Amino acid sequence: MARLGISIYPEHDSVERIKQYIDDAAKFGFTRIFSCLLSVEGKSADEIIAEFRPLNDYAHERGMEIIYDVAPPVLKKLGVEWNNLQFFKDMHADGIRLDEGYGGLTEALMTCNPQGLIIELNASMGNGYIANICSHHPDVSHLVTCHNFYPQRYSGLSLEHFRKCNADIKALNLKIAAFIGSSRPGTFGPWPVNEGLCTLEDHRDLPLDAQARLLIAEGTIDDILIANCYATVEELEALSKLQPGVLNLKPILEKELQPGEYKVLYEHEHHVRGDISAYAARSSNPRVTYANETIKPENCRELKRGDFVILNDGYGRYKGELHIVTKDMPADPRKNVIGHLPEEELGLLEALVPWRPFVINR
Known part of the structure; x- marks a missing residue:
């Protein structure tokens, strides 16, 4: 644009x-x-x-x-x-x-x-x-x-x-x-x-x-x-x-963000990993930048297509990764669901291709 x-x-x-x-x-x-x-x-x-x-x-x-x-x-x-x-x-x-x-x-x-x-x-x-x-x-x-x-x-x-x-x-x-x-x-x-x-x-x-x-x-x-x-x-x-x-995404938040989650979501650059999965688009670099942040388990429900997930302290070295779910998965106590795309914007998931940069809009 x-x-x-x-x-x-x-x-x-x-x-x-x-x-x-x-x-x-x-x-x-x-x-x-x-x-x-x-x-x-x-x-x-x-x-x-x-x-x-x-x-x-x-x-x-x-x-x-x-x-x-x-x-x-x-x-x-x-x-x-x-x-x-x-x-x-x-x-x-x-x-x-x-x-x-x-x-x-x-x-x-x-x-x-x-x-x-x-x-x-x-x-x-x-x-x-x-x-x-x-x-x-x-x-x-x-x-x-x-x-x-x-x-x-x-x-x-x-x-x-x-x-x-x-x-x-x-x-x-x-x-x-x-x-x-x-x-x-x-x-x-x-x-x-x-x-x-x-x-x-x-x-x-x-x-x-x-x-x-x-x-x-x-x-x-x-x-x-x-x-x-x-x-x-x-x-x-x-x-x-x-x-x-840049791909602009605006999730509907489901909970109050912890300080570490806020930093991961809004203050870090994001791109889709090149080795993309069928289940989620991963932004991995925040886990390095915010390795010392505490992210407690919260809202660990079943994962639905369009969910935004931040890995919590339970995932060890992967804590702080941002995942955007592209295929339903079972609940995992190590994955905090912080929000989801509105149903009418799920088409944006098609644009989550390997290496594509994206930003999260407030």
């Missing part, structure tokens, strides 16, 4: 509220903004420039890039030709996302636009469209991709299709963005349907930071964008604490 982003929809709210949201996001290190011209109705090109340019300038002053969702019919309506994108330069936009495209050659030529705008392609099609564009020698320094979001419940992408699309795009060495969405009441997107906004259907009702952790775990997503408005300050802060490029 390279960057975090938000979305804004000026046609649906006040400039003051949007500016406050930009301020909140910038404070927590967000650097991207998605917006949409597909949903803007009844405005001329000059009116759009007059309305949107001040917000774009405001975003730039706070170190944020802004890309607008468009399609060929929208460009035609605005009088914008594919080979003259000066309208977006006049808006002070940084790029455009083509929700729908042309035939391949056109998109490749658009990346060579003299305005220096980013051309972002729809990453969700999975039909060879992007490979076709790349066969026409685009300027890849101005070419990226971004998945769709889906306002209708049960219409989001399947994980299988998502992974196929991403594998195809990564083979072309292009960056990929994807959307997550808040399920809080009162959130909205560009359209009147508000059943949550996300790229993956399985994410629709999950907490925002859980969606982000699952996307990071895929290892193919460069940018994560919040699709709907408005994420809370608490949600923005939680996302800002995630570590990009």
Whole structure:
């Protein structure tokens, strides 16, 4: 994950509220903004420039890039030709996302636009469209991709299709963005349907930071964008604490941590041992660092898939190892169960492959 982003929809709210949201996001290190011209109705090109340019300038002053969702019919309506994108330069936009495209050659030529705008392609099609564009020698320094979001419940992408699309795009060495969405009441997107906004259907009702952790775990997503408005300050802060490029895990604690357990869980670097077992992913180095810590036996129940276990004093030289259980096991008085993954995040266990680093989020 390279960057975090938000979305804004000026046609649906006040400039003051949007500016406050930009301020909140910038404070927590967000650097991207998605917006949409597909949903803007009844405005001329000059009116759009007059309305949107001040917000774009405001975003730039706070170190944020802004890309607008468009399609060929929208460009035609605005009088914008594919080979003259000066309208977006006049808006002070940084790029455009083509929700729908042309035939391949056109998109490749658009990346060579003299305005220096980013051309972002729809990453969700999975039909060879992007490979076709790349066969026409685009300027890849101005070419990226971004998945769709889906306002209708049960219409989001399947994980299988998502992974196929991403594998195809990564083979072309292009960056990929994807959307997550808040399920809080009162959130909205560009359209009147508000059943949550996300790229993956399985994410629709999950907490925002859980969606982000699952996307990071895929290892193919460069940018994560919040699709709907408005994420809370608490949600923005939680996302800002995630570590990009590393598997982020957040167990539900089952007991108060002993000082030694706290150090093992939160204060030590972790990676999965290379000689991985079918039963657990082991982080062994804490046992060396905290060899002199006392860890008393507590909560030594049966071990279930997704449990987080720290070995206690009864395990001698192995005391202090952190295990993440991948296959059920009997209870062991030498193993303290300190917590477990939420059921909806058990898919993260697939990402516990040999040598992969991971962090534990509070």
